[in-house]
Amino acid sequence: MGERRRDAKTSRQALLAAGRAVFAAKGFAGSRVEAIARRAGLNKQLVYHYFGSKDGLYQAVLEQAYADIRAREQALVLADLPPELALRELVLFSFDYLRDHPHFIALLNDENLCGAQHVRRSRELTDMHAPLIALIDRTLRAGAAGGCFRHDIDPLQLYISIAALPYFYFSNTATLSAIFRRDLRAPAEIAARRRHVLEFVMAAVRSERQAAVQERAA
């Protein structure tokens, strides 16, 4: 304990982690600076010392969250894979990331509630997604050229759909579970959803020719 004190980097990180947890659980407006500080084992003035304001902390939390997912996406090396495999990897990565980072979903929901005001303010955040679309675009073109993907797929729309299929599941697990009287948090259910999403996307982009090939094989 004595060690943890008096270390700016550690304190900053502790506040960020606590902020992420509390903001995700309560939303921005529902979160209390005091609660975040207490969770970090620090006092609330340090929030102002390090981040200037509650808003500043929220923005830092968001940036860290986006930076994390970006870093993981970049760690994915898809460029050298055959198009179908590359797309498959991307779909599974998106699913697994959202499954493993529920706070990211909660933060995004809140951020959308107030018109993405923090995201828009952050140049970093708006700069980091272009490469992703470019990658999807290259993959789609390669797949179309190779005859396995349809030609008419917009890469941005595809990216949104790949995100949407797991995002909605995890974002709305609570209401969906209640409505359908099935505990969608259960590992078996999650695994089933994972298979469905992968198959759904692959089938949706598959070219007719490729489908025909598969039929003849079957």
Added chain:
Amino acid sequence: MGERRRDAKTSRQALLAAGRAVFAAKGFAGSRVEAIARRAGLNKQLVYHYFGSKDGLYQAVLEQAYADIRAREQALVLADLPPELALRELVLFSFDYLRDHPHFIALLNDENLCGAQHVRRSRELTDMHAPLIALIDRTLRAGAAGGCFRHDIDPLQLYISIAALPYFYFSNTATLSAIFRRDLRAPAEIAARRRHVLEFVMAAVRSERQAAVQERAA
């Protein structure tokens, strides 16, 4: 005089509508009773007069929202349509409903944030979705039997996917627009998304045989 003297029903409705709008725009914690009353053109104290508390108003707003979508879903008559058309109708209905009721999305997000506590409390709500899944199930079976749909599609998964594709788009329009520097609120963008979603779902459920048929035709 007659103007100034509104009847109770009108005032209640005005508060409900204003509450729906403000809660959807700001979330529960971010909403101000004062703002809701002002938007309704009424006095703040009437919120307490009619609904007892801010919480009470929120509950009433939620109930009204669910009642509305339930009514509309029941109005959809898909049973007599050929499977492809029925599925198409359902996809477009989901898309259009979410497009036209952004507050419903916002309320659902808030509801999921706190573990669906209101939804779970309501027997009505949990009763009303079983017929929907049954309908999708029948449609999928008919389509599979007719050779146009794949055999291995789970109706609940499909329902979730049909909701996910527009929901995520509308729920996250703000951040997506910021991140990709494209105004996804624009009517042309929404129309493009609508086409994409419809085609995406239809392609995903289409059987290989049907795909092959389409290829030969092309």
Added chain:
Amino acid sequence: MGERRRDAKTSRQALLAAGRAVFAAKGFAGSRVEAIARRAGLNKQLVYHYFGSKDGLYQAVLEQAYADIRAREQALVLADLPPELALRELVLFSFDYLRDHPHFIALLNDENLCGAQHVRRSRELTDMHAPLIALIDRTLRAGAAGGCFRHDIDPLQLYISIAALPYFYFSNTATLSAIFRRDLRAPAEIAARRRHVLEFVMAAVRSERQAAVQERAA
């Protein structure tokens, strides 16, 4: 007591009066909203209800103070008096006003400390002093034409001097009393200062011819 409550006008006035007293005694930065409210016998939230902020209350207090002195100045009917009498009246009025309104001096000092930010913001305040200078100008011209005043006196400079002579005395009574070991707050001292200021100004504006006349008379 029961009567004083629930009356917006009364409450507003009570806050203004308390604000004037506290701001004058402690300066803006040294004043506490809580202290002002307590002094007004109300709770501090009403400061925000009626004035929006501590700054807003301060501005209202300033405006009221300026409005008061303006109203009194306008009640002075100098236009019809012979120039010497008019000037005499103005000098005595300024002296007596500052003597009787020490809080006005304190407010002004504070306001000058922060660059007159409130005064500049207030159109009202900047509009109300032109007539005063015009009046002095007319008086000076009449006096000069009549041979009793010098010709080269700038009305704005004269106004500033007429204010300066009592203002400094009352503003700095505490330090002056300490430094000169004389209690300048004593009525006899104040009366002496009053005579000095009047004589000082009249002598300063008197034309040489008029001075010569007075000499011959003596």
Added chain:
Amino acid sequence: MGERRRDAKTSRQALLAAGRAVFAAKGFAGSRVEAIARRAGLNKQLVYHYFGSKDGLYQAVLEQAYADIRAREQALVLADLPPELALRELVLFSFDYLRDHPHFIALLNDENLCGAQHVRRSRELTDMHAPLIALIDRTLRAGAAGGCFRHDIDPLQLYISIAALPYFYFSNTATLSAIFRRDLRAPAEIAARRRHVLEFVMAAVRSERQAAVQERAA
């Protein structure tokens, strides 16, 4: 290394200078220890190291300011000048000193706000003004004897007036500029005020006989 390692005296002086500037600009309550340290290019904790507290620094600043004006007044040698010239020098010295030391005015205002508590505590300060009044007294007597000054002028009143005329101008420049919509900080305006003050005082003390002489000359 040599650069980073400043000696204690330099740091103390830097803090005093910064304190003077900030206290003058914001008042005691409105000043921030942090702002003072930053302005001095030093660390906030040094304020506590050298002066014990914010209050301690304020005291030190005040003492330095009074010591400075006292030193300058003592440097003025008026005793051997003819009365009119001596008075003229004193008026101009007062004007120029206040013009060049705006922080002195601000500190005095603050000091008066709290009843001159620091000044009264200081024997030194209360001792140093008697000679000044004595000097003015001798000058007035000499001038009256020589026929150029009036006989009935009280030296303390005159001293106060000589201070008042520039003090009020510089102390209230901000509000006066706002109210009269004229930038009284402009060098030309200050020069005009300087001429006015000199002429105003000289005319106010001039004997009638002297005035008559001047008239005949003109």
Added chain:
DNA sequence: AATGAATGAGTTTTCATTCAT
């Protein structure tokens, strides 16, 4: 001598809610 880290006590401000009519 000097500094970065941390904090307790307060300050302004907000907001759901109740009072009185």
Added chain:
DNA sequence: TATGAATGAAAACTCATTCAT
């Protein structure tokens, strides 16, 4: 039914000051 006045509790945020090195 409707409303203006008022408030208690708690929120965000500030600041002089101390700690540890």
